[in-house]
Amino acid sequence: MIQIRQFVPTDVPAVTKVVKRSLGETYPPSLYLTVHNLWPEGFIVLEEDGRMIAFAAAVISGPKVARVLMLAVLPEHRRRSFGKKLMSDLYSVSLMRGLDTITLEVRKSNKNAISFYERLGFTVFGEIERFYSNGEGALKLMKVLQS
Numbered sequence: 414m415i416q417i418r419q420f421v422p423t424d425v426p427a428v429t430k431v432v433k434r435s436l437g438e439t440y441p442p443s444l445y446l447t448v449h450n451l452w453p454e455g456f457i458v459l460e461e462d463g464r465m466i467a468f469a470a471a472v473i474s475g476p477k478v479a480r481v482l483m484l485a486v487l488p489e490h491r492r493r494s495f496g497k498k499l500m501s502d503l504y505s506v507s508l509m510r511g512l513d514t515i516t517l518e519v520r521k522s523n524k525n526a527i528s529f530y531e532r533l534g535f536t537v538f539g540e541i542e543r544f545y546s547n548g549e550g551a552l553k554l555m556k557v558l559q560s
Contacts, residue, residue, distance in 0.1 A: 415495075417460075418458060419456065419458075424458055424468075427465040428468055436483065455472060471503055473510070477511065477512050477513045477514055479510075480517065481500075500533055503515065515555070515556045516556075517530070520549055521549060521552055522549060533556065535555060537554055538554070
């Protein structure tokens with residue numbers, strides 16, 4: 414059974430594993446707690462049969478703007494619409510909060526993620542050089558939400 418719920422602090426170990434396996438990154442546990450404290454409704458996890466397999470973490474970055482900091486789905490669970498479900502939930506909580514725009518960054522080399530976000534209606538509005546820990550640049554994407 415699939416369940417989407419808000420992140421709770423005891424999820425940190427599971428989120429850390431999903432980030433490592435999905436994004437190839439390692440962040441200090443305090444980062445997840447900080448993101449959660451900034452906007453609890455914007456940090457959601459997806460579980461299948463009680464096991465975390467995906468999550469999305471966003472913060473409010475402007476008067477009407479939410480910024481997705483991370484969207485991660487375990488590799489063996491991709492292409493099952495879990496990312497789309499998480500983004501849809503983020504759209505809903507954003508609109509309830511009075512936000513009308515979602516932004517995010519994606520690795521320039523991550524063609525699958527770029528295609529995924531384009532299918533969801535995101536467009537490129539800029540670039541950031543040397544954005545990721547390995548020095549890779551990012552594309553800045555944006556979507557205006559329809560209420």
